[in-house]
Amino acid sequence: MELFKEIAQECQNAQARLVAVSKTKPISSIESLYAKGQRIFGENKVQELCQKQVVLPSDIEWHMIGHLQSNKVKYIAPFVDLIHAVDSIKLLKEINKQARNNQRIIHVLLQIKIASEESKYGINPNEFSAFIEAYEALDLSHVSIVGLMGMATFTEDKDQIRKEFQLLQEIFEEVKRSSFMDKPAFKELSMGMSGDYKIALEEGSTMIRIGSLLFGHRTY
Numbered sequence: 358m359e360l361f362k363e364i365a366q367e368c369q370n371a372q373a374r375l376v377a378v379s380k381t382k383p384i385s386s387i388e389s390l391y392a393k394g395q396r397i398f399g400e401n402k403v404q405e406l407c408q409k410q411v412v413l414p415s416d417i418e419w420h421m422i423g424h425l426q427s428n429k430v431k432y433i434a435p436f437v438d439l440i441h442a443v444d445s446i447k448l449l450k451e452i453n454k455q456a457r458n459n460q461r462i463i464h465v466l467l468q469i470k471i472a473s474e475e476s477k478y479g480i481n482p483n484e485f486s487a488f489i490e491a492y493e494a495l496d497l498s499h500v501s502i503v504g505l506m507g508m509a510t511f512t513e514d515k516d517q518i519r520k521e522f523q524l525l526q527e528i529f530e531e532v533k534r535s536s537f538m539d540k541p542a543f544k545e546l547s548m549g550m551s552g553d554y555k556i557a558l559e560e561g562s563t564m565i566r567i568g569s570l571l572f573g574h575r576t577y
């Protein structure tokens with residue numbers, strides 16, 4: 358079976374959604390996957406996302422999956438469907454402001470740092486409750502936190518990857534149980550990429566982000 362169909366089927370079986378990560382890939386590659394029925398596409402650069410969004414069908418759901426600078430939120434605020442990697446209060450405030458300007462509520466995921474690698478991005482698990490407290494105090498009415506996102510360490514060690522996904526899943530469950538997030542909107546767990554999505558689906562992912570397996574390797 359064709360790889361796209363296979364992955365789409367695996368997602369369906371796990372009741373997860375497939376985000377096709379089209380960064381660096383041309384419009385034509387997106388169009389051919391669209392023709393096969395794919396509707397969710399993810400990009401990690403604001404400029405590229407905007408350029409693609411204007412020329413492609415309007416029923417595509419666009420996800421911003423990469424690190425997002427506050428000063429660029431305004432460009433995607435009119436149309437973005439989900440922002441995956443929010444890790445600062447400053448960014449949340451800016452998203453709220455731009456969402457209000459566009460009279461929308463923008464859905465976001467909080468990125469949690471689960472990898473052992475030194476990474477600049479993501480909220481540290483032990484600073485998470487403080488983050489939530491700071492967020493609650495602001496009472497932002499135009500952002501909706503609909504779940505969590507994380508990236509496992511880039512390694513061959515499958516046990517380590519599984520442990521990191523399990524950690525994220527535990528934090529996710531903990532948040533769901535806590536009073537502040539006690540609402541049905543909080544239900545997404547974005548984890549799993551080309552190299553580790555099968556493990557992610559086994560560990561409760563609701564959204565996998567697949568690039569190279571669908572589009573081939575990227576050349577920058």
Ligand SMILES: *Cc1c(COP(=O)(O)O)cnc(C)c1O
Binds near residue numbers: 550551566569
């Ligand atoms: C590029 C990227 C992906 C997809 O990576 P692949 O290994 O090509 O599947 C997923 N998530 C994020 C945040 C990315 O930047």
